[in-house]
Amino acid sequence: MCTRQAATPPDGDRDSPAEQRPELLPRWVADGRTVRVNEIFYSIEGEGVRVGEPTTFVRLAGCNLRCRFCDTRFDSYREMPVEAVCDAVRRHPAHWVCLTGGEPLGQNVELLARRLRELGYHLHIETNGTLRPPASLFALIEHWTVSPKRYPVTGGFLRITELKYVVGESFREERVQEELAPFVYLQPESGEPRFVRKALEILTRHPRWRLSARLHSLLGLP
Numbered sequence: 001m002c003t004r005q006a007a008t009p010p011d012g013d014r015d016s017p018a019e020q021r022p023e024l025l026p027r028w029v030a031d032g033r034t035v036r037v038n039e040i041f042y043s044i045e046g047e048g049v050r051v052g053e054p055t056t057f058v059r060l061a062g063c064n065l066r067c068r069f070c071d072t073r074f075d076s077y078r079e080m081p082v083e084a085v086c087d088a089v090r091r092h093p094a095h096w097v098c099l100t101g102g103e104p105l106g107q108n109v110e111l112l113a114r115r116l117r118e119l120g121y122h123l124h125i126e127t128n129g130t131l132r133p134p135a136s137l138f139a140l141i142e143h144w145t146v147s148p149k150r151y152p153v154t155g156g157f158l159r160i161t162e163l164k165y166v167v168g169e170s171f172r173e174e175r176v177q178e179e180l181a182p183f184v185y186l187q188p189e190s191g192e193p194r195f196v197r198k199a200l201e202i203l204t205r206h207p208r209w210r211l212s213a214r215l216h217s218l219l220g221l222p
Contacts, residue, residue, distance in 0.1 A: 026062035026106020035107050036061040036077040037085060042092040046216030048145055048162045048185055050124065054094040057222075058085060058112075063103040065128055067149050069168060069189050074102035082112045086119060098124040099141075105131040113140040126164075132156035146181070153177055164212060167199040173206065187212035 027036065038059040045055045061077030063070075080088075089097055097116055099109055105127045113123055117140050124143035127133070130151050138158045146153055147164040152175070160181040165171060168189035178184050186202060186209060188195035203209055216222070 025064050026060070026101075026103050028106065029108055032082070032108035032111035034079050034081050035085060035109065035112055037080045038072075038074045038077050038102060040085065040088045041222050042094060043216055043222045044219075045096070045098065045124075046214050046218075046221070047187065047212045048164060049183055050096070050143060051215055053096055055096040055098050055124070056089050056092040056094045057098045057100055058089065060099065060101045060104045060107055060109070062106055063101055063128075064106060064130060065103070065149055067166075069166065072102065082115055085112060086115050089116065089121070090119070095120075095122055096124055097121045098126065100126045103128055103131065105133050110134060110136055110140070113137060129153035129157070148175075148177070153180055167195050167202070171198070173202050176206075176209075178206075178209070184209040185212040186210070187214065191217065 029035075038061040040056065040058050042054070042056050045051055045053045059072070059074065061074050063074055099113070104125055109125075116123060122143070123141040124145065125137075125141050126145040126147060129146040129148045132154050133156055135156070135158060144157070144159060144161045145164055146157065146160050146162075147166070149166065153160075153163075157180070162183040162185060163177065163181045164185040164187055165176060166189050167186045176184060184206075186199040188199045191214065199211055203211060
């Protein structure tokens with residue numbers, strides 16, 4: 001595992017619980033010429049407004065949260081130059097690229113996003129909303145999914161396409177910041193029937209919100 005040190009991210013706006021292992025957190029590399037990549041793969045978008053669209057996913061390593069229900073092994077990574085990431089993306093047929101994680105805003109992804117846009121890709125990012133995004137990213141990334149976990153969405157989001165909340169034992173509907181985005185999705189934790197029932201019951205009080213069924217998982221896709 002690489003132990004390269006990094007510069008401080010813009011605005012210094014992090015929300016990293018003290019109990020987390022710092023060596024596993026995202027690292028901000030000031031020039032953004034390399035990123036820590038967990039995996040790059042092709043699938044369909046299984047959640048939210050873009051459900052069903054062919055997408056290449058660039059899963060970046062590291063996260064400032066450690067949610068117990070997370071099924072992603074994002075602690076392993078290769079440190080890849082931006083051009084190598086773009087070469088890998090170009091092997092797949094999708095027009096959309098989703099930067100996900102882990103927590104992609106824990107790394108400097110501006111150069112990567114700019115290069116992918118130059119290559120003609122549409123860009124989507126999914127973040128937990130605890131790290132302030134650089135304003136420059138909003139000219140590059142078209143689709144913003146913010147999926148809050150234990151913390152409210154931090155400042156600095158010039159726009160949010162959709163909010164996605166995982167509905168588990170501790171989820172409370174009064175924490176939903178629906179004023180921040182035109183679409184709100186509830187995703188039952190791990191697809192457990194009791195959480196499906198909880199989400200459906202909440203939707204009876206909020207008919208403008210939507211259920212996220214994770215189509216890719218239902219179809220056995222990555």
